[in-house]
Amino acid sequence: MNPIQALGANSIAKVAAIGRAGLMLIGAIFALPKLKNVPLTIQQIYVVGVQSLLIIVVSGLFIGMVMALQGYTILVDYGAEGSLGPMVALSLLRELGPVVTALLFAGRAGSALTAEIGLMKATEQLSSLEMMAVDPLRRVVAPRFWAGLISMPLLAAIFSAVGILGGHVVGVDWLGVDAGSYWSLMQSSVEWGNDVGNGIIKSLVFALVVTWIAIFKGYDSTPTSEGISKATTQTVVFSSLAVLGLDFILTALMFGIE
Amino acid sequence: MNKYKAELMVGVFVLLSIGALLMLALNVANQTMSTKGDTYTLYAKFDNIGGLKERSAVKVGGVTVGRVTSITLDKKDYTPVVELSIISKYSEFPETSSVSILTSGLLGEQYVGFQPGFSFDGIANLQDGDYLQDTKSALVLEDLIGQFLFSRGKDED
Numbered sequence: 001m002n003p004i005q006a007l008g009a010n011s012i013a014k015v016a017a018i019g020r021a022g023l024m025l026i027g028a029i030f031a032l033p034k035l036k037n038v039p040l041t042i043q044q045i046y047v048v049g050v051q052s053l054l055i056i057v058v059s060g061l062f063i064g065m066v067m068a069l070q071g072y073t074i075l076v077d078y079g080a081e082g083s084l085g086p087m088v089a090l091s092l093l094r095e096l097g098p099v100v101t102a103l104l105f106a107g108r109a110g111s112a113l114t115a116e117i118g119l120m121k122a123t124e125q126l127s128s129l130e131m132m133a134v135d136p137l138r139r140v141v142a143p144r145f146w147a148g149l150i151s152m153p154l155l156a157a158i159f160s161a162v163g164i165l166g167g168h169v170v171g172v173d174w175l176g177v178d179a180g181s182y183w184s185l186m187q188s189s190v191e192w193g194n195d196v197g198n199g200i201i202k203s204l205v206f207a208l209v210v211t212w213i214a215i216f217k218g219y220d221s222t223p224t225s226e227g228i229s230k231a232t233t234q235t236v237v238f239s240s241l242a243v244l245g246l247d248f249i250l251t252a253l254m255f256g257i258e
Numbered sequence: 259m260n261k262y263k264a265e266l267m268v269g270v271f272v273l274l275s276i277g278a279l280l281m282l283a284l285n286v287a288n289q290t291m292s293t294k295g296d297t298y299t300l301y302a303k304f305d306n307i308g309g310l311k312e313r314s315a316v317k318v319g320g321v322t323v324g325r326v327t328s329i330t331l332d333k334k335d336y337t338p339v340v341e342l343s344i345i346s347k348y349s350e351f352p353e354t355s356s357v358s359i360l361t362s363g364l365l366g367e368q369y370v371g372f373q374p375g376f377s378f379d380g381i382a383n384l385q386d387g388d389y390l391q392d393t394k395s396a397l398v399l400e401d402l403i404g405q406f407l408f409s410r411g412k413d414e415d
Binding site for chain 1: 261264265267268270271272274275277278279281282283285286287315
C-alpha cells in the first residue's frame with residue numbers, strides 16, 4: 001500500500017505547489033499599479049537585466065560568428081554563400097535569440113533570484129516584512145517579476161542584433177561574402193511581424209516562465225541551506241527544460257505548416 | 259549615489275535595446291513596401307507559376323515595382339491567376355506589356371519580370387484591375403529536360 005500512498009501524497013504536493021505558484025503569480029502581477037514600486041522595479045532591472053548584459057553580448061557575438069563560419073563552409077559548396085545573411089538572421093531571430101537568452105538568463109539571473117528570495121525566507125526577512133504589515137509579494141516578489149519580464153525581451157533583441165553583427169564580422173570581413181548580398185538578401189527574407197515579432201513574443205513567454213519558476217522556487221523553498229541549494233538547482237533545471245519544451249510548441253504554432 | 263547609478267545604467271540598457279530593435283527593424287527586416295493605399299492591381303494568367311509565392315517581387319529591369327498579393331486558380335479553365343499589386347508611382351505601363359516568371363540566379367527565388375511594351379497611338383495604359391495578355395510561364399526544369407530528350411530523339415531518326 002505504501003508506494004501507492006507515496007504516489008498520492010506526491011501528486012497532491014505537486015498540485016498544491018502549482019496552486020501556490022499561481023497564487024503567487026497573481027499576487028505579483030496585480031502588484032504593479034502601485035507607483036512607489038517603480039523605483040524598486042528599476043533597481044531590479046539593473047540587477048537582472050543590466051548585469052546580464054555582458055554575458056548576453058559576448059555569447060551573442062560568438063554564436064553569430066560560429067554560425068557564419070559553419071554556414072559558410074556548407075553554403076559555399078553550392079555557391080550560395082550570399083544566403084549566409086538570411087540564414088544567420090532567421091535562425092537568430094526565430095530560435096537562438098529567444099532560447100539562448102532564456103537559458104543564459106535562467107543561469108545568470110534566475111538562480112540569483114531564487115537564492116536571494118530563498119535566503120530572505122531562511123533568515124526570516126519575509127516574515128519580518130509581514131509583521132510590519134508590508135506584503136512581501138508586493139515589496140519583494142513583484143518588482144523582481146516585472147524586472148525579469150521587461151528585461152528578457154530587451155536582452156533577446158540585443159542578443160540577435162549582436163549575433164547578426166558577429167555573423168557580419170566573420171562572413172563579410174573575414175570570409176569575403178559580399179556585404180551587399182549579406183544585408184539585402186537578409187532584408188528580403190526577414191519579415192518584421194512574422195520573424196522579429198514572433199521572436200519577441202517567444203522571449204516574452206520565456207521571460208514569464210523563467211522568472212516565475214525562479215521566484216516561486218525561492219519563495220517556496222525549504223528555509224535551510226540545503227533547501228536553498230536544492231531550489232537554486234531546480235530553478236536552472238526546470239526553467240531550461242520548460243524553455244526548450246515551450247520553444248518547440250511555440251515554433252510549431254508560429255512557423256508550422258500553414 | 260548607488261541608486262542614481264542603477265537608474266543611469268538601466269537607462270543605458272533600455273537605450274541599447276531600443277537601438278538593437280531599431281537595427282533589426284531598419285537593417286534586418288525588409289522595409290515592407292506599402293501594399294495598402296497607393297497601389298493598383300493587375301492580373302496575369304499563367305500556364306504554370308513554378309515556385310512563385312505570395313509576396314514575391316514584381317520587377318522591371320531589376321527594380322522592384324510591386325509584389326504578388328495573391329495566387330488563385332481560375333475555376334473555368336484551371337489556370338493560375340496571379341494578382342500583382344503595383345505602386346501607383348509606376349502607373350504608365352502600356353497594354354502591350356508582358357510578364358514572365360523568372361528566377362534570380364541558379365538557385366534563387368522566383369519573381370515576376372515585368373516587360374513594359376511599346377506605346378503607340380491608340381494603345382491605352384494599363385488600368386486598375388486589367389488582365390495582362392502576354393504572359394510567359396515559369397521554366398520547369400523537368401519539362402525542359404523532357405523537351406531536350408524529345409528533340410534529341412527526333413534528331414537521331
